[in-house]
Amino acid sequence: MKALVYEGPHNMPICDYPMCYPEAGQVKIKVKYCGICGSDLHGYTGASGRKIPPMVMGHEFSGVVTELGEGVTKFKVGDRVSVLPVEYCCECEFCKRGAVNICANRRNLGVLDVDGAFTEYICMNEKFVYALPDSVSDKEGALLEPLSVAHHAVGLAQPIENNNVLIAGTGTIGLLIVMLVKAAGAAKIVVTDLSEDRLSLARKLGADITVNPAVQDLDATLKEAGIRNNIHVAIECVGATPTCQTTVDYVKIQGRVVWVGNAAKMVTVNMQNIVTQELKIFGSYAFTEEDFSDSLKLLAERKLPASEIITRIVTLEHATETFEELTKGGSKDIKVLVDVNG
Ligand SMILES: [Zn+2]
Ligand SMILES: [Zn+2]
The missing domain is CATH 3.90.180.10 (Medium-chain alcohol dehydrogenases, catalytic domain)
Structure with a gap:
């Protein structure tokens, strides 16, 4: 063969x-x-x-x-x-x-x-x-693995319903997370990425606010939307210093941060902010049997x-x-x- x-x-x-x-x-x-x-x-x-x-x-x-x-x-x-x-x-x-x-x-x-x-x-x-x-189509069947990765990350960030969620990075996992938090009843979904195409797809999939940090001011955009200090959950989907720092900078005091991006071995973040604001940071890796079957159910429905x-x-x-x-x-x-x- x-x-x-x-x-x-x-x-x-x-x-x-x-x-x-x-x-x-x-x-x-x-x-x-x-x-x-x-x-x-x-x-x-x-x-x-x-x-x-x-x-x-x-x-x-x-x-x-x-x-x-x-x-x-x-x-x-x-x-x-x-x-x-x-x-x-x-x-x-x-x-x-x-x-x-x-x-x-x-x-x-x-x-x-x-x-x-x-x-x-x-x-x-x-x-x-x-x-x-x-x-569930054969094509969707091939998406079940990355969807389960996204599902596991969202699971660690619960509760999502009526919470404001920031997603940093919209590759496959970031976009699947946009869909999952939308389906879970998130309040405002904020997405950052350097690609306009990906941001536009994120809007189509349910993102309310999209920001390209290379040309837009995330801080000002969130202030304007009235949620600068009210992001309950921030999810990092790249695995790099700038996006890790974004999640730590913009999640609210005692908020939940999930890092699922897996690229750079070492990143630099402001630890003082994590400590003094009692942030909860979770690493998310792969998925369980439950994530896999729950993801399949979401596709089937x-x-x-x-x-x-x-x-x-x-x-x-x-x-x-x-x-x-x-x-x-x-x-x-x-x-x-x-x-x-x-
Ligand atoms: Zn993979
Ligand atoms: Zn084992």
């Missing part, structure tokens, strides 16, 4: 890869759509060091079940599915209390040397596989316009050149999906 094999920085040809066969408890999935994640791009350039060649990336995917291993009961051939792409152990102290996102023994698909889904077929334990209801963030679909043959293009910067894309078997 064909697979997109990462062999080193900027080197990811389509190769013949050994076909997988489902072991007991596994289902074989023909991959339909697999999203390109920012972490894949940072892996592709070698910047993150989180991909150990040779390996296959891809952890945001949907597909169809084509074969069942012994003892599989949850699925039948032909079922449309999405996959929770973290094999957690169920036995460590974190798994035992449901925090499978920080499982001590987790294996993340498409990270380090664990193969992911930029391949025609993948075999997965049925425990990590979720059936897609008719109301048509509560979120999630597919609005899909800007392009490419074939596996064009995937590598798309990676190359996206890592050059300046792209207007938000989420690009690879139609793996297309």
